[in-house]
Amino acid sequence: MTIKRIVTTAFILACGAGSAALIYAWQPALPPIAPPSPTGFDASEVRYGADLALIGDCRTCHTAPGGRTFAGGLAMPTPFGTIYSTNITPDARTGIGQWSLEAFTRAMREGVDREGRHLYPAFPYDHFSLTTDVDMKALYAFLMTRDPIVAEAPANDLPFPINVRLVLAGWKLLFFHPARYTTDPTHDDIWNRGRYLVEGLAHCGACHTPRNFMGAETRSEDYAGGEVEGWSAFPLGRLSPAPIPWTEDALNHYLREGWQAHHGVALGPMRPVVENLAEAPAQDVAAMAHYLASLGATAGPSVQIPTVSPDASGQRPQSAGWQAAISTPAAGGPIGRAIFSAACASCHLSERPLPLGGVDLALSTSLSASTPQNLLDIVLNGVPASDGNPALIMPGFAGSMTNATLASLLTFLRVEVAGKSAWPDLPAAVAAARKAASPPIHVRATR
């Protein structure tokens, strides 16, 4: 779908909403306040707000690469253009220092800033509207006690008429249905807490639910998988393509530690999410896992579940560096196998435990998913070193593998390792991923 078509459709829709929409669209500015003193907030409320902010991934979007946390300026490419995140530190001029709790709450629940301007739904107020008053107050306390940073976000780069914020009123009318969270009495407290967080602050569906042509989540297809920043956000629940079905324990471990022995390591846009959750309260992460597990699971494993710990005492000396000796495949086999053997096997067959070891690729959802997108992202760009933290490093192969080589390797992995039928139109996917991959960015978000 071309931008032009979207723009035209949006414009027609916006006009079609008519004068009623205009009335609906108008929002008053709320009065500015003097930035509150950071000492005026209760410490336990601030701490609770800090936890909620981690679950809400606030810092992930509101921090530019290499920039100060919450000072905004991160470029977020959308199908409609580039939106830059705003400064949410309490700086009076460039941040939210003059925002009252009322203004903050309106922004979170209605997507309207203090001055009365509609906010783009890249800010997921369609999820945040569920947040309770108590939690809203804690989040506000946390943000208003942050270091005020002077930082002006770059202007958004959007075409007309999307750049007219009133158009958003029409979008909201069609797709935005704000509501507070209501407890489901048929489930227990843990499930309700998990659902409240997953559907609300954690906004999992923002990536894992497909979006329609207007960029709104398709409610009828909750968690059927989406796409974000060139990565597939895999379907969750019954539609999950994971070779080994996710369990509650596995989800909990993955969300908390950022990896899981039967599934692999969180990469791409999921990586900052798990980095945030690593610092969030364990019981909240457990509740999220509990709720996510209740979405259902696939029937059974499509590969054999590994049983033994690979590091039984006396075995696998570290002198071998957890790198396996490679065995040269017999001549005449698929070229992909030879590439895998020479370029991938020494780490991926080494049985070095996760998260620093290479995952057994048979377990990786990126091989069994419906598109090769994530696998291509990883093979091309690798996993750059973390800035100061012990973490997996994988080299990218963009420079050494040609498109034909990549296609051969991926076909081997998909067919021989994952046991699935070949991805359709692989060469086109390879070419597209290659185009998106360069130049590599090597500085990774940190905590």
Next chain:
Amino acid sequence: MRHDISRRAVLQGTGALILSFALTRRAFALTETGVGDTSVHRLPGDLDSTPMLDAWIRIDPDDSATIFTGKAELGQGIKTALLQVAAEELKLPLTRLTLVTADTGRTPNEGYTAASHSVQDSGTAIRNAAAQVREILIGEASRRTGAGADELVARDGVVTGPGGLRLSYGELVSPQLLHVEAQPTSNLTDPKDFTVMDKPVPRVDIPAKLTGVASYVQDMRVPGMLHGRVVRPPSYGARLVSIDATSVEGMTGVVKVVKDGSFLGVIAEKEWTAIQAMRQLAALAKWNETAELPDESRLAEALMALPTQDTVILDVGKPDAAQYDVDASFSRPYLAHGSIGPSCAVARMDSDTLTVWTHTQGVFPLRNALAELFAMPRENVRCIQVEGAGCYGQNGADDVGADVAMLARALPGRTVRVQWMREQEHAWEPFGPGMVVHLQTALGADGMISTWRQEVWSQSHMMRPGPPGTLLAAREKADPFPPPPPVDLPMPEGGGDRNAIPLYVLPNARAVNHFLPEMLLRGSSMRSLGGYLNVFAIESTMDDLARLSKQDPVAFRLRHLADERAKAVIITAAERFGWDGRPKLPAGGGYGFGFARYKNLEAWCAVALEISIDQDTGRTIVERATAAVDTGQVVNPDGVRNQIEGGIVQATSWTLFEGVRFDRRRITSIDWAAYPILRFAHVPRAIDVHIVDRPGLPFLGAGEAAQGPTGAAIANAVRDATGQRLHALPLDAAKIRPQNLLAGRPRAGT
């Protein structure tokens, strides 16, 4: 029992030794360079142990000269500095000089290249030898021509004099002319006449290294050379239970599998084959593991629970007080040297002689260890130093020398090269030891320190060869050598207690070294030894005392110093940094200051710096650092700057990120993923180095001067920015972050 009374203390009949005894130890004991510092001939520098002039300098008939040093180039620029010294005093252009570095077959024995001693020991020797050689050549010209020596001038390799007299060095020299003992004093060039010394001469080794000319032992390549690899056990002390190497021996290109007890290695025609064979062997080997490592998260407690041998290294006045204003324990984890190039050596066995090319810091001690290991006469073993990657102390260099010798002896007549794998370097190098320092101090009513008590817990920082049992292969052999008894390097240079005596004027003070004969992890010398943690602790405490008494940290230090050179570097650093009148920083910003005189004997260095901390993540960036350094007479100012800049950056990495990781049996930080060090994103945004010039004063080393002050300055800046004092290294984001989350954080660094 934690505070065992040491054997020495018992011999003295008292539980507490006094300072004078500690000092007398030095006369008999080994120093970090391995050469006793008791003067034999009363000659300058290492001329004392090698007094013949022609052992240091050879003049050739073509007017060129060859200089011999027993020290090694480690990337610190020693080759260039020593050549500058020689060129200045010989009055020869640099281009006509050649330097031969440590080689048991050719050069003086100068022990280890360590402890920032090289310019001091070798530079002083070469400077005096060169001045004396020049005077001998002038004397020879005088003898031949009858001209008075005071009428003759040596310049550019030529002695000139009245009436067109002109004799080149090559013409003057004869075989026995320089075969004489050095004199105690030399006619040294006045610093104001220097033409080469104290000039920023470009390093002689850099162009070759940067254009791919073979420069490292890793680059050695001789016809028919074979490649070896070794399989190290999975954990300390593990024994090889069984291995069926048949499949590996049958691999194409594998020449030999070598097994001797638990030592396991392989030799192959090609390097990649050797690596594959090594991995295959590793997968086939079965080991019996027995190591019991401490709980990584409670390392400080584990160290302090070990038996100790105590030495009182400082005891003045009445150091005990009813209560202390600062009472705190500081600790550091084990640190990896982390050479970028894993250790490498090349060896060849020919009939009864063994030659090893090695990047060891001590060719003579390694030669002695190998001779004993293989029961060979020392004269049949030759160790030749060839550069490796920077080592920063004892890394795997000596061990891989023994490994390659084990393989070469199994295949006489063939040259074998062995390079360690990354994980072998990371898991098996002797780490910089984990340590604890406990400080108790109090202030008087006048705002001066009234008492100071310092205790240090550390294992040995000196487990180098000599004894063969220092080498891994020697412990793995079927007839193993036991690990040697640990060496407690004595004061005044010290080991774990290096820099444990504050340079500040303290009326009442005691310092005790709790030497730990047991080693939780394998350890040995790493840049600045205990000095890094001792300075970190002392300077953190100075900062806290200044804050408690509402004094400026720089002024507080100056009030407690009598040493004028110390004051000068502190004042220079503070002025150049703009310490007084430094602007208030935005939230998350902080200033810190640190100072030390390395070992209380070498270079003085003060560091002022500014950091910024991201409040949410705890990520810390050094925004700018200013250092002032006094290294006595400077040989190469750019070399000094390079060393100080490097020291600041490396110490930033140690301070913010580093620590060896392990489980209860094995080292787990076996690569850069598990042992992250500073990458470019964390490089300080600016570093400024000022040299306090001291023409004519003795040379002092610069390589280890900045690490302690930098670590302390960062800690003090973190304190400034967050209001929190952190005592346990590293000061990583996970430690800093929680301090920032609470409400009521001050809105600017104060």
Next chain:
Amino acid sequence: MTHLIVNGELRTVSSDPDTPLLYVLRDELELNGAKFGCGLGQCGACTVLIDGQPVFSCLTPLLLLEGREVRTLEGLGTLENPGPVQAAFIAEQAAQCGYCIAGMIMRTQALLERSPNPDDDEIRGALEPQLCRCGTHMRIIRAVKHAARSLSAAAEATK
């Protein structure tokens, strides 16, 4: 047999196809520039350019390289006649032990071919895969800027 263009010259090498390029360069072609540092793609000491892109030669098997163009440190200049990036590193004395510098220079070459006038952040970002342990980073950054200046001056002069 694999055919490579190494520093502009067609070379035929006999190492097994699964051999990483690093060992082919060092042991078969006797080139010293690329260094073994980790064998894991974590340190960058082995960095060379393949068709202009920086890669870790320690993890690039020969079978990926038939007919492709490889540039190493030796391809940028010689001791007598160093290339502009090498000359900039020498001028800034940007080395201590120097073991990592070959990789730094190759990564810099690739950066400057893509972005002739990088700022500090871009330089730091581009060099992030490369480790230095001596702490020569300040000088390396200065050398990259120095190289950028000499390359643009040279480009200006040939206009």
